[in-house]
Amino acid sequence: MIEVRDLHMHFGGFRAVDGASLTIEKGSITGLIGPNGAGKTSLFNCIAGVLTPTSGQVMFDGTDITGLKPHELFHMGLLRTFQIAHEFSTMTVRENLMMVPSDQSGETLWNAWFGRKQIALEERALAKKADEVLEFLTITHIADEKAGNISGGQKKLLELGRTMMVDAKMVFLDEVGAGVNRTLLYTIGDAIKRLNEERGYTFCMIEHDMDFIKQLCDPVIVMAEGKVLAEGGASEIMKNEQVIEAYLGTGLKNKPKKETAQ
Ligand SMILES: Nc1ncnc2c1ncn2[C@@H]1O[C@H](COP(=O)(O)OP(=O)(O)OP(=O)(O)O)[C@@H](O)[C@H]1O
Numbered sequence: 001m002i003e004v005r006d007l008h009m010h011f012g013g014f015r016a017v018d019g020a021s022l023t024i025e026k027g028s029i030t031g032l033i034g035p036n037g038a039g040k041t042s043l044f045n046c047i048a049g050v051l052t053p054t055s056g057q058v059m060f061d062g063t064d065i066t067g068l069k070p071h072e073l074f075h076m077g078l079l080r081t082f083q084i085a086h087e088f089s090t091m092t093v094r095e096n097l098m099m100v101p102s103d104q105s106g107e108t109l110w111n112a113w114f115g116r117k118q119i120a121l122e123e124r125a126l127a128k129k130a131d132e133v134l135e136f137l138t139i140t141h142i143a144d145e146k147a148g149n150i151s152g153g154q155k156k157l158l159e160l161g162r163t164m165m166v167d168a169k170m171v172f173l174d175e176v177g178a179g180v181n182r183t184l185l186y187t188i189g190d191a192i193k194r195l196n197e198e199r200g201y202t203f204c205m206i207e208h209d210m211d212f213i214k215q216l217c218d219p220v221i222v223m224a225e226g227k228v229l230a231e232g233g234a235s236e237i238m239k240n241e242q243v244i245e246a247y248l249g250t251g252l253k254n255k256p257k258k259e260t261a262q
Pocket residue numbers: 011014015016034035036037038039040041042043
């Protein structure tokens with residue numbers, strides 16, 4: 001569980017996050033929505049250690065993680081993916097997955113000289129794990145493709161796969177559905193659901209696609225002007241006058257649609 005208490009992230013005099021408090025319950029897929037500039041990414045970055053908040057507190061399963069760096073959070077099972085995928089483009093998809101665990105013996109000079117057998121064993125175990133991840137994500141067919149050559153949606157799946165190489169507990173997804181075609185969006189959504197239901201992953205996802213949010217997320221937290229504006233089920237949120245107002249105020253095209261009879 002993540003608890004954010006009265007978080008502020010100021011850039012000079014500008015309050016990108018302005019006293020946000022929220023809880024991400026363990027085992028949930030929590031959606032984080034809001035108009036452009038609402039402070040969603042800044043909040044994500046504060047939780048995931050990319051930014052140090054100006055003030056406030058972030059707790060993860062009862063431990064104060066405020067200001068911890070991404071690699072420290074990584075070892076606690078808290079990871080974030082990026083809106084722009086961070087793949088190593090000249091390596092294959094499988095190799096990209098194998099790069100993730102950072103505590104391999106191969107990283108030390110001592111082991112490079114004396115632990116060849118150990119390294120070979122670890123590499124084999126990593127390759128096996130990578131293949132399991134690829135199978136789970138139904139992308140075994142691109143295992144040997146250079147990551148730079150795969151589609152945008154497949155890169156998003158690879159980002160998700162990276163979290164599986166370390167058995168993450170809490171994953172922050174930044175617009176994982178952006179620019180992805182419908183078929184792959186379904187595959188990504190299905191993988192998120194299965195990771196949540198079968199492997200106990202907790203997710204928090206920033207997303208602009210309201211149908212995608214509705215399919216996956218409960219609850220949905222709405223941010224506006226650096227604060228939490230509302231929280232509830234997706235359908236309820238989409239009918240909330242304050243939420244509609246916040247989106248209309250920015251003249252956005254991708255505002256939540258009102259429910260229509262099926
Ligand atoms: N490093 C920075 N320096 C100055 N201002 C910043 C910085 N990062 C973000 N901001 C500003 O903070 C505000 C909130 O930005 P943020 O990216 O957190 O919003 P968002 O809700 O994620 O928006 P979007 O949906 O468009 O990605 C914006 O007005 C943005 O210009």
